[in-house]
Amino acid sequence: MKTIDWTKDELVAYILLFAANADFKESKKERDLIISKVDLKTFKEIHEEFENDNDYQGIKKIMTSLEQHNYNSEDIDLLMEDIKSLFFVDDDFDITERNMLKCLNRLFKTV
Template structure:
């Protein structure tokens, strides 16, 4: 993996993680994508979405873990970020087993 992934901004990392959450049940809904797009500039979304679509699940988690380790988050930032993650998970009013598994995995990476 190149050093480029280590240099993601917090906004880029947030976008990547939210895309992973939207795809946790292998079904990115239009509502989920629109919600993510509303949180970041279009250029950032398109760049990160293109990268996300080309990565395997293992690569996605590895990139997230490496990028989280390179950024410093306050407790308030992490709490706000967790709320955004849950907004994506619950946008379809259904918290599936696959989403629960990803939530647990992200919890271990973020904390």
């Protein structure tokens, strides 16, 4: 895939949006948590891009950007903590979110 011109904040916003939509619903608490990690302008821009991508495109963009930003295992661990926080923010850590967490963890370990 070609390069992705995202900042680290844009990458984090996209990953958290991807995770927040694991259960096909994006709660206000999840949006608020994402906005607490990145600014509102970044959130809105990345949200629009996210809405236009399918899952395959999203995963490709995420993996390409993780590599471009030279994420290491420590960075991935911090990212996974943010994802866990996102899943628990609305007090509903359902099976689709659990599966997404496992899949992202496995996928990110390949970076």
